[in-house]
Amino acid sequence: MLSYRARRRLSLLALVVGLPLYIVVAVSVVNWAEARWGALPIWAALLVYVGLGLLWALPLRPVFRGVGKADPDAGGR
Template identity: 75%
Template sequence: MLAYKTRRRLSILALVVGLPLYIVVSVTVVNWMEQEWGRMPILLELLVYGGLGVLWAYPLKPVFKGVGKEDPDA
């Protein structure tokens, strides 16, 4: 289990650096798919962007868990 301060620092790093990078990569992949196979139907495109919008949070759930609360070690 990560220490509170470590989780807090990792969560800030993930939100400030990782999330913008993830957004750029996601939009690039969707644009590549659009160039390769043509425009997706709007509902499918909405599902893809919605899925990508939620997907980033699952691997980071342990890092974000409890970060908004007071330091339990203090």
């Protein structure tokens, strides 16, 4: 299990570096699919982007859990 400080650092890295990279990859894949098979209807494109927007957070959920709270290892600071 990761320490509180390690989870904070990893979550910051995921948000600052990983999320922008994921956005670029997701938009590129959708654009490639639309170029190959034609444009999606607006409701389908919305579903794809909402699904991809939620998909990135699922594997990182344990890293983000409790990061916004006070450090449990800090004691009485």
